[in-house]
Amino acid sequence: MSQGRDTVPPAAAWAEQAVRESADDAELPPNGVGTPHLTKEQQVLARIERARRRKPKLREERITMAHGAGGKATHTLIEALFLPAFGNPVLERLEDQAVVGIGGVRLAFTTDSFVVSPLFFPGGNIGDLAVNGTVNDLVVSGARPLYLSAGFILEEGFPVADLERIVKAMAAAARAAGVTIVTGDTKVVQRGKGDGCYINTAGVGVIERDVSLGAAGVKPGDTVLVSGPIGDHGVTILLARGELDIVSDITSDTAALGGLVDSLLDATGAVRCLRDATRGGVATILNEVAKAADVAVVIDERAIPVRPEVRGACEILGIDPLYVACEGRLVAIVDGAGAQTALAAMRAHPTGAGAAIIGTVKDDPPGLVLLKTQFGGTRIVDLLVGDPLPRIC
Amino acid sequence: MCLGIPGQIIEILPGHGDLAVVDVSGVKRNVNIGIIEETLKPGDWVLIHVGFAMARMDEEEARSSLAFLRGLGQAYVDEMDALRDSQLE
Amino acid sequence: MRFVDEFRDPELARTLAGQIVALGEPGRHYKFMEVCGGHTHTIYKHGIEDYLPPSITLVHGPGCPVCVIPMGRVDDAIHIAEQPDVILTSFGDMMRVPGGHGSFLDAAAKGADIRMVYSPLDALKIAKQNPSKRVVFMAIGFETTAPSTALTVLKADADGVANFSIFCNHVTIIPAIKAILDSPDLRLDGFIGPGHVSTVIGCEPYRFIARDFGKPLVVSGFEPLDILQSVYMILKQLAEGRCEVENQYTRAVPWAGNARALQAITRVMELRPYFEWRGLGFISHSALKVTDAFAAYDAERIFEIPGVRVADPKACQCGEVLKGVLKPWECKVFGTACTPETPIGTCMVSSEGACAAYYNFGRFTRERVREAART
Numbered sequence: 001m002s003q004g005r006d007t008v009p010p011a012a013a014w015a016e017q018a019v020r021e022s023a024d025d026a027e028l029p030p031n032g033v034g035t036p037h038l039t040k041e042q043q044v045l046a047r048i049e050r051a052r053r054r055k056p057k058l059r060e061e062r063i064t065m066a067h068g069a070g071g072k073a074t075h076t077l078i079e080a081l082f083l084p085a086f087g088n089p090v091l092e093r094l095e096d097q098a099v100v101g102i103g104g105v106r107l108a109f110t111t112d113s114f115v116v117s118p119l120f121f122p123g124g125n126i127g128d129l130a131v132n133g134t135v136n137d138l139v140v141s142g143a144r145p146l147y148l149s150a151g152f153i154l155e156e157g158f159p160v161a162d163l164e165r166i167v168k169a170m171a172a173a174a175r176a177a178g179v180t181i182v183t184g185d186t187k188v189v190q191r192g193k194g195d196g197c198y199i200n201t202a203g204v205g206v207i208e209r210d211v212s213l214g215a216a217g218v219k220p221g222d223t224v225l226v227s228g229p230i231g232d233h234g235v236t237i238l239l240a241r242g243e244l245d246i247v248s249d250i251t252s253d254t255a256a257l258g259g260l261v262d263s264l265l266d267a268t269g270a271v272r273c274l275r276d277a278t279r280g281g282v283a284t285i286l287n288e289v290a291k292a293a294d295v296a297v298v299i300d301e302r303a304i305p306v307r308p309e310v311r312g313a314c315e316i317l318g319i320d321p322l323y324v325a326c327e328g329r330l331v332a333i334v335d336g337a338g339a340q341t342a343l344a345a346m347r348a349h350p351t352g353a354g355a356a357i358i359g360t361v362k363d364d365p366p367g368l369v370l371l372k373t374q375f376g377g378t379r380i381v382d383l384l385v386g387d388p389l390p391r392i393c
Numbered sequence: 394m395c396l397g398i399p400g401q402i403i404e405i406l407p408g409h410g411d412l413a414v415v416d417v418s419g420v421k422r423n424v425n426i427g428i429i430e431e432t433l434k435p436g437d438w439v440l441i442h443v444g445f446a447m448a449r450m451d452e453e454e455a456r457s458s459l460a461f462l463r464g465l466g467q468a469y470v471d472e473m474d475a476l477r478d479s480q481l482e
Numbered sequence: 483m484r485f486v487d488e489f490r491d492p493e494l495a496r497t498l499a500g501q502i503v504a505l506g507e508p509g510r511h512y513k514f515m516e517v518c519g520g521h522t523h524t525i526y527k528h529g530i531e532d533y534l535p536p537s538i539t540l541v542h543g544p545g546c547p548v549c550v551i552p553m554g555r556v557d558d559a560i561h562i563a564e565q566p567d568v569i570l571t572s573f574g575d576m577m578r579v580p581g582g583h584g585s586f587l588d589a590a591a592k593g594a595d596i597r598m599v600y601s602p603l604d605a606l607k608i609a610k611q612n613p614s615k616r617v618v619f620m621a622i623g624f625e626t627t628a629p630s631t632a633l634t635v636l637k638a639d640a641d642g643v644a645n646f647s648i649f650c651n652h653v654t655i656i657p658a659i660k661a662i663l664d665s666p667d668l669r670l671d672g673f674i675g676p677g678h679v680s681t682v683i684g685c686e687p688y689r690f691i692a693r694d695f696g697k698p699l700v701v702s703g704f705e706p707l708d709i710l711q712s713v714y715m716i717l718k719q720l721a722e723g724r725c726e727v728e729n730q731y732t733r734a735v736p737w738a739g740n741a742r743a744l745q746a747i748t749r750v751m752e753l754r755p756y757f758e759w760r761g762l763g764f765i766s767h768s769a770l771k772v773t774d775a776f777a778a779y780d781a782e783r784i785f786e787i788p789g790v791r792v793a794d795p796k797a798c799q800c801g802e803v804l805k806g807v808l809k810p811w812e813c814k815v816f817g818t819a820c821t822p823e824t825p826i827g828t829c830m831v832s833s834e835g836a837c838a839a840y841y842n843f844g845r846f847t848r849e850r851v852r853e854a855a856r857t
Contacts, residue, residue: 009791012553012582015826019797022819041811048817059824064591066578072823244600245444248420308483312418315483316441317600318396318574375706376492377529382842385823386587389574390600392443392627393395393519393548393832395520395545395626395704397678397734399485418483425603427633428743438485440681440734443573444601445630448681448740450485454733459488462711466497 018059022051056080066386068115070280071323073386094292095214096137096276099207108143110134111202117195119162121240123233123251126199127169129327132256133278134203135177139261140274140330142213143205145177150184150201155194166197177256179203209265215292217272222361223339224297227260227330227346228253228354229305230282234324235313244390246316248309255328260351267345270338277329280384283322285331286369287383294366299359299381301374317390322371322381324388333361397442399450400424402435415441485733489705490528498710499533505717512538514716515806516674517659519546519835520704526839528706538713541806542836544658545676547623548575549804549828549835550759551651553792556581559620559649562785563594569612570596571605572620578831582792585831602634602648609638609646618781621648626678628652628770629743632750635772635779649781650751650771653759655679656687657768661759663695667807672716673699674709677731682747684739688727696725703731750776760794760828761801800827803836810840817841 038046058080066073083092090098097110114130131148138145150170154163174181232253239246257276265271275285282304286297306314306321314321328351334342339357346352369381400415400422411427426433426446433439438450506512516522522542525531531540544550556579563570563586570586577586577598590596595615599605602619609617621631631648638646655676662668675688680701688699698719702712712730719725729735750773757769772780781787794800797815802808810816815826822838825831830838 009554009793010582011793011795012580014584015580015795015798018819018824018826019795019815022815041809044811044817051818051821060588062588062591064587066587076823243597243604244422245604246420246422250420309419311483312420315398315486316400316417316420316422371529373528374487374492375490375528375530376495377532377706379526379529380842382822385578389577389598391396391575392573392600392623393523393546393575395518395523395676395678397626397681397704399483401484425630425633428629428740428746430740430742440678442626442678443630444603445633447626447629447678447743448734448736451733455485455488458711458730458733459494462494462498462707465501465714466494 064386069384069387070278070284071384071386075383093214093216094288095141097141097143099141106207108138108141108205108207109203110137111200112137113198113200115195115198116237118237118240119166119196121236121252123236124254125166125169126197127166128173128254130199130201131170131173131177131179132254132327134201135179135256135258136276136328138203138205139258140213140276141207142209142211142261142265142274143207145179145203145205145258147182148174148179148201148203150181150199152184152186153194153198154186154188155196156188156191158196163197173256177258211265211271213271213274215273215275215289218289218293218295218333218361219272220295220361220363221336222272222333223336223342223357224286224299224359224361225332225334225339225342225346225355225357226277226282226305227257227332227352228328229307229310230277230326230329231306231310231314231321231324233327234281235310237325238317239313244317246313248313250307250309250313253326253328255351257328257330257351260330260346260349263349263352264332264342264345268334268338268341270335270342271332272335273333275331277326277331279325281321281323281325282329282331283320283369283381284383286381289333290369291367296362296365296367297359297369298362298372299369300372303356303358305354305356318392319388319390323384336360397440397447399438400441402433402437402439404435405433413446415439415446417441486705489703489707491707494707495533495710498707498714502538502710502714502717503535505714505721506535506537507721510537512671512717513541513669514538514672514674514713515541515543515662515670516702516709517543517545517655518676518679519549519832520678521674521702521709522546522836522839524704524706524709526842530706530709533710534713541670542803542839543662543806544759544762544804545624545655546804546829546832546835547627547653548579548832549800550653550658550762551579551622551828552758552760553581553794554758554790555651556585557583557790557792558787560586560589560594561788562618562649562781563589563596565616565785567615568595569608569615569617570594570620571599571608571617572596573600573622574598575832576620576622578825579828580825580831582790602631603637606634606638606643606646609643610641613645615645616784617646619646619648620651622651624653624655624676624679625682625747628751629682629740629746632746635750635776636746638779639776644778647779647781647784648772652751652770653757654753654768654770655683657765658759658762659688659691661762661765662805663691663697665805665807668805670697670806671720672697674712674716675699675701675727677701677703677708677735680729680731680735680739682740682743685727685729685735685737692725692727698725699727701727701729701731701735703734749773758791761804795826798827800829803829810837813837
């Protein structure tokens with residue numbers, strides 16, 4: 001039924017269009033007088049840099065799973081669709097939370113939606129994530145988290161017993177984090193139109209400390225720390241879905257980080273930026289920081305803490321732990337002079353027992369994250385397009 | 394084509410001639426050992442690809458590969474030393 | 483991790499690197515091709531090129547079974563997925579490969595039931611769990627993966643799973659290497675040979691490369707030390723005036739290959755007279771299809787597939803990159819029209835494609851990256 005080898009086949013329209021649209025970018029800049037002479041390869045790389053810094057364009061007609069993964073597709077969606085529509089300086093900072101001033105008081109405000117499947121997994125359930133996730137987005141601005149809202153979208157037929165388990169977990173997590181859930185909402189959608197239970201939480205906190213944390217303040221010479229082993233949550237979820245038939249003892253690292261952040265900020269004023277590593281993993285955060293501060297982030301593979309089982313699962317599936325989601329891990333960027341104090345402060349706290357220094361910030365090449373491999377070589381850690389997918393090749 | 398990971402056999406599943414539980418760094422999966430000629434036993438290492446064992450890993454060969462590389466290193470060091478010494482004369 | 487960490491030892495790497503420099507003829511430039519996409523991935527992931535002198539260039543070959551699948555075959559698979567009651571199962575590598583009208587991921591967004599699996603056995607399980615559905619497994623890969631697909635079909639037959647079938651896109655490595663050797667514009671000094679394919683086919687099939695084309699080939703493992711050692715072994719052959727096939731990956735590759743694996747393949751599959759390879763054109767006897775005996779498990783016979791061919795855009799230079807004639811950055815659309823987000827060709831989409839590997843891992847010039855990483 002196949003066409004013969006001699007017929008000339010039609011071309012793919014989307015590919016031809018993409019080539020046409022990039023024709024301008026394809027022009028290599030001439031080596032002008034006074035500019036350093038670049039090799040052909042360097043010219044190509046410079047052209048790519050220009051193309052990368054250009055305003056992102058949304059090419060897809062439909063939303064795909066990649067748009068929810070926290071990587072390049074998500075960023076393009078935000079920058080090409082949401083930012084232009086909502087445009088304001090607070091949003092444009094694109095931090096984990098919005099910091100706004102009202103009557104001389106600095107408030108931190110954030111929201112997060114939880115659609116994890118399966119709902120129940122080793123180490124917790126969607127309820128734990130729903131509270132801890134939003135609390136963490138608040139505390140990384142230096143805020144004291146205060147109040148949460150909880151909106152439920154339930155699927156017709158969802159067992160009430162399961163909802164009870166989730167809600168009890170949320171109550172316990174809220175108590176542990178020192179927040180109260182003060183308002184909420186419940187909607188029910190028809191069977192088949194929701195994955196059992198979706199939760200949205202929004203949170204507000206007050207910034208009483210005299211700190212101004214944010215990626216834009218990161219400088220060359222700063223030190224990068226992580227509060228514990230990475231990738232636990234993402235691997236737990238992947239294995240809990242059961243399709244991969246892999247059995248392990250790995251549990252989610254979901255935890256509220258308020259106490260850890262307090263210990264850290266009490267111990268040292270050297271902290272420039274705190275981020276909660278969630279979907280997209282540590283690699284995504286480091287890329288966001290490198291881009292926002294226009295610096296290079298250089299990390300050492302041997303220094304990155306990863307549990308052996310997480311490493312085993314990632315090796316089998318061919319995925320990189322740097323891109324795997326966490327739910328109770330902090331990335332802290334501190335002034336180099338305060339690095340040891342910061343490390344000691346984190347390690348002294350139960351949620352930071354496995355903290356480690358994983359790298360430094362440099363000025364060149366700006367906007368990039370580099371990895372010194374275990375083997376002693378170097379490579380670039382770029383943003384993924386979508387979720388890290390298991391591979392066989 | 395290429396992603397193959399070494400794993401250790403924990404047990405051969407009884408009643409399933411072709412299945413074994415294999416451990417990779419603390420993580421376990423059932424692996425089909427149908428194309429392995431040798432009789433496998435718990436403790437053996439196999440190369441795993443898409444849920445199948447492709448080969449039994451030969452520990453002796455692995456050891457001798459590394460020994461060769463270390464020997465190369467020593468030979469290189471010796472040679473550099475000899476070169477240095479000869480220049481001093 | 484046993485058998486892994488020992489082969490990532492930077493100390494041993496340094497001594498090997500020294501030996502490699504010592505073996506090179508002064509003033510001579512060497513080009514070695516690593517055939518297998520998995521090797522390309524390792525090279526970039528670990529930054530192996532940092533250990534090689536500038537006189538050695540690694541050229542990336544066509545051993546990427548995802549990269550060589552023409553867009554038309556992706557469209558055929560999506561067509562199958564869009565039939566009523568079909569669940570298409572596929573390895574993760576294929577999910578973002580663009581066809582004429584989008585990828586598996588795009589098709590799933592439009593409503594097709596396409597699920598990712600780690601093993602063909604998982605696809606069989608899905609078939610058993612969903613008796614009212616027709617479960618099709620997108621079978622890709624070289625000879626490394628073909629035995630696994632074959633054994634799964636044999637199991638389906640033994641267990642009477644009538645709703646399971648495979649869409650067979652397995653390809654064979656020797657014709658691909660031969661296509662490289664036959665191209666007039668190639669100047670190669672040696673080959674880093676596929677490691678895991680060789681656990682199945684053994685090392686004998688590569689003899690013609692040394693004997694008839696005068697190029698040494700070393701079958702290599704996938705850890706960084708394996709690759710460095712293979713480079714060392716090729717250089718040693720050249721220095722000593724030898725030209726043969728050698729096995730560096732002795733801990734996993736038996737010289738004679740795996741008879742059982744080959745038997746499984748020949749029971750269930752046979753060579754197609756010819757098959758279209760993206761970028762390389764039609765190559766005879768280079769791909770597998772399901773034998774008549776197992777026709778009941780052959781998706782090509784169960785479903786009417788359109789079989790429409792789709793041409794690569796004229797600007798796409800995947801073919802030349804696959805043959806090692808062009809480096810990724812030399813392709814006119816690299817990094818502009820063609821990026822990992824918007825891949826024009828599969829060299830960019832597949833994680834082991836030369837372009838994706840270079841874009842993700844080695845984008846900046848070696849010197850600048852090494853400089854930055856110096857502490």
